[in-house]
Amino acid sequence: MGQHIIKMPDIGEGIAEVELVGWHVKPGDEVVEDQTLADVMTDKANVEIPSPVKGRVLALGGEVGQTLAVGSELIRIEVEGAGNVRGEAKPAAAPPPREAMREVQAPPPVERPAPVAEDDRPIASPALRRRAWELGVELKDVKASGAGGRILQADLDAHVATPGFTRSPGATRDRTTPRTDEEQIRVIGLRRKIAQKMQEAKRRIPHFTYVEEVDVTELEALRVRLNERFGAERPRLTLLPFLIRATVAALRDFPMINARFDDEAGVVTRHGAVHVGIATQTEAGLLVPVLRHAESRDLWDSAAEVARLADTARTGRATRDELSGSTITITSLGALGGIVTTPVINHPEVAIVGINRIVERPVWRGGAVVGRKMMNLSSSFDHRVVDGMQAAEFVQALRGMLEAPAMLFVE
Missing domain, CATH: 2.40.50.100 (RNA polymerase II/Efflux pump adaptor protein, barrel-sandwich hybrid domain)
Incomplete structure (x- = not known):
């Protein structure tokens, strides 16, 4: 041997x-x-x-x-x-x-790993640990199906649904009972990279955020009609492809925003190509896959590529090339988007556009109060490179096209 x-x-x-x-x-x-x-x-x-x-x-x-x-x-x-x-x-x-x-250690290569040994601490998220504690379940008794022996919510559900399930002796939980448990989690891997990148961006870039309200009623109506007309043969459209198209159009007049700043060399590089970073939440943390050459894509091409990139990021298959080289980033929390956010710039870019949630509320319009679908854009800029007036004009250009979506198709 x-x-x-x-x-x-x-x-x-x-x-x-x-x-x-x-x-x-x-x-x-x-x-x-x-x-x-x-x-x-x-x-x-x-x-x-x-x-x-x-x-x-x-x-x-x-x-x-x-x-x-x-x-x-x-x-x-x-x-x-x-x-x-x-x-x-x-x-x-x-x-x-x-x-x-x-x-x-990794679990044995079987379809459903056996429970971890009694003297090993089960791997589970803090939220799952709390739920198990409230249900009176000892996690060491739960069969894990996640990667590396991680216990998932579905595993806990299956355990509780097992015929004859009973709470562990003395495990009845009362929400008023003081808790003394604590958990230490090492910051490693992607989470460490995210922490380092966010710290570097905030340390090196003097951020300022500009927020504007946008009436997206007409845009949403157009999006629905296009999906009804072409949904069976083309990718489904979300708000994102429209914002990408608006961003590309607005950047023609504001090239200083489609840029990367090498602050050590003191050089700003303005890009003709628009490579849009799409901030994507995954189980491991935030990734920013890049939609390349957005300036040469139509709505459906952008929608298909955004969906593909999101899938590769969330399944851990994104390559290094797919995660680098963006010139401007768009971020959105979807339905959890809140009213206002202060997004952190994806260094060494100089701008990031943030989407907040759409809400329908009463608006004074044409001498009457009517219901309109409203959304805020929260965008941050590098004040070393982008002046406040330029940032405001750029966001107003986005607003104009989103409120009158026919302008998105005027070259």
């Missing part, structure tokens, strides 16, 4: 180190060729590291959350034959402490 060391591969030009965000194996596991061993992250792209050999895992080269240099030892596997380790074989590392093992 020999040992085969798998080193951290070079997974991108100019990348010297990556963050280890997940293990799919643990010491003692048998692995086969092409089986995924670990997930690593560079920028905002997750990369799976497969095994080139068949064998048994002897030791892991790092813990989840650790930064590893390209070329460093990732994992050591015992294989048939000589392996790739010369000289005296290095003894297998002792198993890590149980608390570390909880972070790196």
Whole structure:
């Protein structure tokens, strides 16, 4: 028997180190060729590291959350034959402490993993833990179906629905009972990247936010009619493709807003192409996939590409190229959009356009009070590059086209 060391591969030009965000194996596991061993992250792209050999895992080269240099030892596997380790074989590392093992171990490769051992802390979200506490359910008794042994809401529902289910002894909960439990969550992977990027954006960019009210009654009526007319043969239209089209049109007169600012070099690059970042919420956190060349797309082409990008982001399949290179970003909280937001600029861009929720309310119009569908645009700008007057004029241009949607089709 020999040992085969798998080193951290070079997974991108100019990348010297990556963050280890997940293990799919643990010491003692048998692995086969092409089986995924670990997930690593560079920028905002997750990369799976497969095994080139068949064998048994002897030791892991790092813990989840650790930064590893390209070329460093990732994992050591015992294989048939000589392996790739010369000289005296290095003894297998002792198993890590149980608390570390909880972070790196993966569930057995079965369709529905068995419950975790009693002395292992089940993996679940704070909201699910609270619900389980209120239901009187011990999470160690719940079968987990999520990635890495994570317990999902559906798993808890299935457990409670099991015939003969009873609350754990002494587990009856009273909302008035003081709680003393607490949970520590390591900020790693995508969440760490988001934190670093938000901190960097707020530290380096002097933000100012401009909010304007927009009457989208006519736009919504047009959107409904277009979906009724073409819904069976073309992608469904949301508000977003219309806003993208309006943004492209407005940027023709405000090129300083479709730009990226290298503040270290003191250079602003204005772009002719409009590459729109679409802020997308995923289970792992916020990602910003990029709709490229929005200036050359019609409504349905934009709608189809936005849907595709959102799907790849939410399923963890977005590539590094799909998550970089935007020149302006649009963000929306959908139905939770609130009245006003103060969006954070996607550094090194100089502007971000935020959509708030649409509400129908009484408006004074044409000498009478009528019901109209109203929405606020909350947009932030880099005050080093964009003056207040320019920002206001840009948002007013967006407003004009959204309130008179026929203008969106006038070249």
